[in-house]
Amino acid sequence: MNKLMIESWRRYMAEGISNIVYHGTSLGRMADIAKTNRIMTSGTFGSDSDEIGNKGKFYFLSTARSPLAFKEGYPLTKDGKVRFTLDGRKLGQKYGGTPLDYWRDRTSGGKSEMEDRIVTDEAWIESASDYIKEIVVYLPIFKGRATDVDSMIDAIGAGKMTKYEYIPNQSIRYPDIRDLKEVSEFAQSHGIPLKIIPTEEKENEFYMNKQLSAVTYDELEKIRKEAGVDPAKTTFRGEERDAFHIKLRNATTYSLLPGLSEVLGMLERGELSSEGYPSRDDMISVKTDLYDWSKAPNFHETDPPDYEDPTKKEIRRKFLEGQIIVTEQDIDDIIERLTRYNYEAPSVFGIEFQGARSKPHMRPYLQQFTSYMRQNELANVRELVKHLEEKIKQAQGAEKS
Numbered sequence: 001m002n003k004l005m006i007e008s009w010r011r012y013m014a015e016g017i018s019n020i021v022y023h024g025t026s027l028g029r030m031a032d033i034a035k036t037n038r039i040m041t042s043g044t045f046g047s048d049s050d051e052i053g054n055k056g057k058f059y060f061l062s063t064a065r066s067p068l069a070f071k072e073g074y075p076l077t078k079d080g081k082v083r084f085t086l087d088g089r090k091l092g093q094k095y096g097g098t099p100l101d102y103w104r105d106r107t108s109g110g111k112s113e114m115e116d117r118i119v120t121d122e123a124w125i126e127s128a129s130d131y132i133k134e135i136v137v138y139l140p141i142f143k144g145r146a147t148d149v150d151s152m153i154d155a156i157g158a159g160k161m162t163k164y165e166y167i168p169n170q171s172i173r174y175p176d177i178r179d180l181k182e183v184s185e186f187a188q189s190h191g192i193p194l195k196i197i198p199t200e201e202k203e204n205e206f207y208m209n210k211q212l213s214a215v216t217y218d219e220l221e222k223i224r225k226e227a228g229v230d231p232a233k234t235t236f237r238g239e240e241r242d243a244f245h246i247k248l249r250n251a252t253t254y255s256l257l258p259g260l261s262e263v264l265g266m267l268e269r270g271e272l273s274s275e276g277y278p279s280r281d282d283m284i285s286v287k288t289d290l291y292d293w294s295k296a297p298n299f300h301e302t303d304p305p306d307y308e309d310p311t312k313k314e315i316r317r318k319f320l321e322g323q324i325i326v327t328e329q330d331i332d333d334i335i336e337r338l339t340r341y342n343y344e345a346p347s348v349f350g351i352e353f354q355g356a357r358s359k360p361h362m363r364p365y366l367q368q369f370t371s372y373m374r375q376n377e378l379a380n381v382r383e384l385v386k387h388l389e390e391k392i393k394q395a396q397g398a399e400k401s
Contacts, residue, residue: 017088017097020133021063021116024070027080027139031179032360034186039125041118043357043366044380056379057096057119058370063088065099065114067136071207080176082183083206085134088116095120121374123367129190135183138197138206139176141220175239184217196220240300247322248287250361256337256352257365259330263338264372264388272395274331278311283325286315324361338389339396345389346382353381 023039033039041059063086070076070083091097100117118125125131180196187194195214197205202213215223266272289305296302304320307313318325337345353369356362369384378384 017063017092017095017116017118018065019087019089021065021086021088021091022067022069022083023061023063023086024076024081024083026076027082027137027176027179027183030082030084030135030137031182033128034182037126037128037186039128040358040360040363041120041123041125043353043370057121058373059120059123061118061120061125063116063118065116067207067209069114080179081138081206083136084132085136086131087133091118091125091131095125121370123363123370129186129192132190132192134193134195135187136195136197136206136211136214137180137183138203139180140200140203141177141198141224175242180217180220198223241294244294244300245291248291248319250322251319251325252283252287253324253362255356255362256330256334256349257356257362257369258324258326259334260349260352260388261365261368262326262331263334263392264368267388267391267395270395272335272392274328277326277328277331278315280327280329282309282312283315283327286312286319290316290319322361335392338385338392342385342389345385349385350381 025033029040039061041061043059044057064070067083070081076083088097095118097116097118100115184194186192194217195211196217197203197211197214198220199213202211205211205213262277263272286307293299293302293304304316307316315325317323337348341348353366356366373379373384376387378387
């Protein structure tokens with residue numbers, strides 16, 4: 001009887017998701033979830049370990065069975081970290097899952113990650129608010145010491161927000177406060193409890209099930225106001241410039257995947273040529289002009305540099321919209337890597353896929369490749385690279401004949 005029970009338990013553990021699981025991320029990523037109400041999954045591309053644990057699916061979401069995992073198994077960033085509690089039972093009704101701990105005894109000194117992996121063929125988990133039960137944020141805005149816990153709770157109940165000696169943490173920037181507000185509005189609109197741990201002294205509560213010293217966003221703002229914080233002094237005056245520089249970086253990603261995407265499209269159209277793509281020199285020239293323009297005070301109130309050359313004009317448009325720019329050199333480089341240097345291509349592109357899987361602006365490319373891989377019954381990046389190598393050689397042979 002006991003043997004049957006143990007075997008039954010093992011089968012359950014091999015297939016299911018725990019009723020309650022936790023996912024850890026940064027405050028900026030949590031703000032992205034709040035804006036879109038969806039969670040970006042990770043791809044298995046390029047990682048043998050991920051493929052083994054993913055049951056043939058292309059995407060997964062790592063969750064932990066205990067908040068302690070974020071302290072021991074895979075620690076999060078020092079400041080501005082977030083963990084949210086997920087309804088594992090509800091997730092299990094739509095997605096598959098399995099316990100996984102492939103880093104155990106390898107890089108974590110034998111410490112368990114306590115991971116439940118949610119596996120899927122979808123690039124996003126939509127309607128995130130349906131699954132999130134609670135959000136805990138650690139953002140050490142205060143470096144001051146709190147009073148004892150009991151009187152601190154009483155002070156909150158009485159509306160006396162004097163429990164923290166307000167000593168601003170200089171490492172906390174305006175974007176952190178902005179992101180926290182975004183998360184707060186998301187939590188409030190969906191009825192999700194939000195707990196903020198605002199001082200370094202209580203960081204350990206982030207890894208516990210109860211946060212006795214946590215405050216709400218409104219309480220946090222009240223503390224800051226009563227401490228004499230001037231909102232004007234915490235405004236990030238370069239926000240417009242920072243957002244524009246992100247567009248410039250995203251447009252010139254230096255990843256191989258946009259070029260690979262273009263080559264894939266060519267092969268499907270029965271052509272293989274870099275003709276018609278802008279030169280790398282033109283791209284760098286326009287980028288330099290736009291960057292210099294953005295240095296001026298109130299640059300966003302003036303017109304960006306323009307060009308008579310239609311190629312540069314199109315490059316300018318893509319930069320201003322944050323669209324990725326592929327050059328003729330990018331196309332030639334991809335073709336050469338897949339044919340002349342094919343012995344190292346699986347490793348090179350595997351690294352590229354791994355690097356892109358956590359970047360939202362690269363997600364459309366991953367979706368394109370997973371769709372193509374399903375259609376052509378390709379299980380992983382190695383098979384995709386071999387498949388494209390053969391396609392390119394066929395196209396090159398047809399051109400010669």
